[in-house]
Structures are given as C-alpha cells and as structure tokens.
Amino acid sequence: MVNPLKRPLRVLVAKVGLDGHDRGAKVIAAALRDAGMEVIYTGLRQTPEMVVSAALQEDVDAIGISILSGAHMTVFPRIISLMKEKGMDDVLLTGGGIIPDTDMQALQQLGVGKLFPPGTHTQEIANYISGWVAEHRNF
Template identity: 85%
Template sequence: MTTINRPIRVLVAKVGLDGHDRGAKVIATALRDSGMEVIYTGLRQTPEMVVNAALQEDVDAIGISILSGAHMTVFPRIIELMKDKGMDDVLLTGGGIIPEEDMQSLLGMGVGKLFVPGTTTSEIAGYIKGWVKEHRKF
C-alpha cells in the first residue's frame, strides 16, 4: 500500500458522439469534492485524445462516461492505447448504460470496475482512492 503525498489525479472524459454530459460533470465535481484533482476533457473525445491527455496530465485514473452503447468499442481501444504507451499502473474505469455481461467481458480485458446509473458518488470515489493506493507507484 502506497502513501500518496499529492491529490489523486483523474481524467474524466466523454468519448464519441454521446452529447449527454451531465452525469460526467456530476462525477467530476464529486471527485473534486472528495479531494481529487480532476481534468474534464469535455464532449466528443476520441480514445486517442483521452489517452494522450491522460499521459500529458500524468493521471492516476481515467474515467469514461458512456451512454451511447459503444462501450465494447471504446474501452478495448483505450486499454490497447494505454498498453502501447506503458500506462499499466493507470486505472481505466467508467460508467453508464452497460449490460452486466459486457461489464464482465471488459473486466477480463483489464478495465476496472464499471458503475451503473444510481451508484453513489462516494462509492466511485472510494473505489478510485483504494485502487490508486494499491496500484500506483509514487
């Protein structure tokens, strides 16, 4: 378990043409309120844009909000790009409308826990904090 001497840094992103960002903004605010430093990329990001921003910002976690149904395309592509860039100690998590069987497939590919609508923001913040303390090297 690692002691962190700085705020946890999280990149929150909306990938693709999904224009519904209220949930992402709520999560970003809640994570900030829990003591994390949050970078919100805004709408219509590509997986490449997300991973490049995460590298530039030296984040501990990437959170993807996805309601479009493209989760089985978006998450595997982001994981692939993260592996290509050596980002093995960065958490990829997210949430939205994702069927349970798809969540299990994504977990098997290396995606972290995914959250459905109605999950409390404190549960999400607690998961990120716990994961970062266990996996990040400072």
C-alpha cells in the same frame, strides 16, 4: 480511504464518441473534486487517442469514461489497448453509464476496472478510485 501519494489523486474524466449527454460526467467530476481529487474534464466528443494523450500529458492516476451511447465495447477496448501501448499499466481505466452486466464482465477481463451503472453513489466511486490507486500507484 487514505491517499498514499504526497499530492491529490489526478483523475481524467471524458466523454468518448458522439454521446452528447454529459450531465453524469460533470456530476462525477464534481464529486471527485469534493473528495479531494484533482479532476481534468476533457469535455464531449473525445476520441480514445485524445483521451490517452491527455491522460499522459496530465500524468493522471485514473481515467474515468462516461458512456451512454452503447459504444462501450468499442471505446473501452481501444482505450485499454492504447494505454498498454503507452506503458500505462499503473493507471486505472474505469467508468460508467448504460453498460449491461455481461459487457461489464467482458471489459473487466480485458483489464478495465470496475464499471458503475447509473445511480451508483458517488462516494462508492471515489472510494474505489482511491483504493485502486493506493494499491497500484504506491510510489
């Protein structure tokens, strides 16, 4: 996917809540870097407020949340709500982890982008982010 911006895509990768398993998030962060994106990894135990604040400060094009704790129906709605409050309508909120299909659909109806289950090829994730940014942040 061609990047329409005159700079690398900026993606914030975060682990929210008490979920202490971050190997997947680090793999995704490395894969996105390999795809030419600039990645800001916030580390473990972030709050939704911390994630949105960091995303604003870093002027990111996308936020990727890795979640394995089962708190996805709390975390994603809170982040999307904070993003709307801050006028971040042109920033993608995506992510992945252990999220049932029915919950993925409900979250997408709230405005969350595509969510990826474990085992998704990293190139698919990079292509999705690039395509979304090309369509929504072409400035």
